[in-house]
Amino acid sequence: MTEISYNERFESHPGDVKAYGTDKLRDTFLIDKVFDEGRIILTYTHYDRFIAGGAVPKEKPLTLEPIDPLKAEHFCDRRELGIINIGGNGVVKVDGVDYDIANKEAIYIGMGAKSVIFESKNSNEPALFYINSSPAHKTFPTKKITIDDVALVDLGRAEDANERQIIQYIVAATTSTCQLQMGITELKPGSIWNTMPAHTHNRRMEVYLYTNVQENHMVCHFMGQAQETRHIWMSNNQAVISPPWSIHSGAGTSNYSFVWGMAGENLDFMDMDGIKPEDLR
Ligand SMILES: O=C[C@H](O)[C@@H](O)CC(=O)C(=O)O
Numbered sequence: 480m481t482e483i484s485y486n487e488r489f490e491s492h493p494g495d496v497k498a499y500g501t502d503k504l505r506d507t508f509l510i511d512k513v514f515d516e517g518r519i520i521l522t523y524t525h526y527d528r529f530i531a532g533g534a535v536p537k538e539k540p541l542t543l544e545p546i547d548p549l550k551a552e553h554f555c556d557r558r559e560l561g562i563i564n565i566g567g568n569g570v571v572k573v574d575g576v577d578y579d580i581a582n583k584e585a586i587y588i589g590m591g592a593k594s595v596i597f598e599s600k601n602s603n604e605p606a607l608f609y610i611n612s613s614p615a616h617k618t619f620p621t622k623k624i625t626i627d628d629v630a631l632v633d634l635g636r637a638e639d640a641n642e643r644q645i646i647q648y649i650v651a652a653t654t655s656t657c658q659l660q661m662g663i664t665e666l667k668p669g670s671i672w673n674t675m676p677a678h679t680h681n682r683r684m685e686v687y688l689y690t691n692v693q694e695n696h697m698v699c700h701f702m703g704q705a706q707e708t709r710h711i712w713m714s715n716n717q718a719v720i721s722p723p724w725s726i727h728s729g730a731g732t733s734n735y736s737f738v739w740g741m742a743g744e745n746l747d748f749m750d751m752d753g754i755k756p757e758d759l760r
């Protein structure tokens with residue numbers, strides 16, 4: 480089996496999505512397998528040409544080869560990368576420089592990097608590198624982002640079952656990027672709702688990777704136009720694509736975390752069109 484594989488996802492018109500049944504909705508928006516040991520799996524979406532995927536190096540290092548849709552000599556010839564490690568300690572080697580990336584640490588890699596290689600420190604506890612990438616037009620410096628560099632935002636209330644912390648890793652305040660923004664949101668025990676009140680941002684697409692979903696639990700992810708919502712049941716370490724016209728909110732059967740990543744027209748995290756719960760359909 481090859482070490483790197485990819486699949487491609489095309490865009491859907493919101494009017495067409497109204498007629499999607501469960502299987503078609505899942506085939507179109509759910510990324511059911513993000514991490515596979517010893518491999519890199521990527522999903523190339525045609526929403527802002529955003530790529531989401533995972534690298535799980537075991538004994539052997541894994542190289543981020545330029546997949547065919549890029550028609551490029553190197554993966555980052557026209558792209559930037561954001562990577563958050565949600566597994567064991569690992570190393571990301573960029574053009575020969577080793578960056579130790581521990582659990583809940585991140586790295587931004589600017590356009591023009593020629594070589595990106597992933598390694599795990601301990602193959603019995605491999606790193607889970609969650610990868611996001613979008614087109615870039617300018618080189619910004621490659622940078623490791625630790626928990627000391629992030630911006631923290633506390634949102635929600637226990638009474639509303641949506642108490643959570645937004646850990647902003649790759650945002651304008653911490654890291655210069657062309658399009659990419661990334662972070663982790665952690666729900667407090669007893670809280671289950673993320674991104675409620677829900678929002679859209681027609682200027683940016685977004686992908687959520689649900690993680691820390693406990694055994695025998697699931698997250699029900701809500702998508703669609705605010706007046707025409709659909710749901711996708713998701714298990715641990717699955718991702719879901721949110722078109723720019725779609726809400727992206729979830730309710731778990733218990734608490735959980737998720738990695739969010741987005742790209743598009745602006746880098747303004749607060750640029751959201753909020754939707755009142757009573758206006759949802
Ligand atoms: O556009 C921003 C993203 O949807 C998330 O950062 C929102 C989120 O983590 C939350 O409210 O729980």
Ligand SMILES: [Zn+2]
Nearest residue numbers: 678680685727
């Ligand atoms: Zn959003």
